[in-house]
Amino acid sequence: MNIQIISLFDPETESDWLIPDYKTDGAAAIDLRANIDEPVVIPEGVITPIPLGIKLNMSKNPDMAALVLPRSGLGGRGFTLMNSPGLIDSDYQGEITAMMVNQTNSPIRVNRGDRICQLLFTPILRPRLELTNAFSETTERGEQGYGHTGNT
Secondary structure, three states: OOOEEEEOOOOOOOHHHOOOOOOOOOOOOEEEEOOOOOOEEEOOOOEEEEEEEEEEEOOOOOOEEEEEEEOHHHHOOOEEEOOOOEEEOOOOOOEEEEEEEEOOOOOEEEOOOOEEEEEEEEEOOOOOOOOOOOOOOOOOOOOOOOOOOOOO
């Protein structure tokens, strides 16, 4: 399957960035890069939108969505996505933007082309919801919520 992409990076100077790709054969997601003209310094505790330099056309695949996820190496250090995961619907065709949040104790500098998050394509199920007054079948767990299995 193919997904059309528009890259907003410069083909003359940023040809390696034009089409994001999987870094290894086993990678589930594609690294996305910051599409900013000047470096951005994000103070601690601040949320900053960072455009990612690509537009997607998934309109031929309405049973698909894309999820913008943190990169594990950055997220583990406290630089992550505020709205994680970010959902890209199949009919959205604008530039993808990441709402990055600095949860560290010092400012973080983001440069043009820095890999700051990743994109995962996923199938979507869209069941019809059926209103009822009671479930036709119940489970052993039923309505037992948080902590119902104990603390250990």
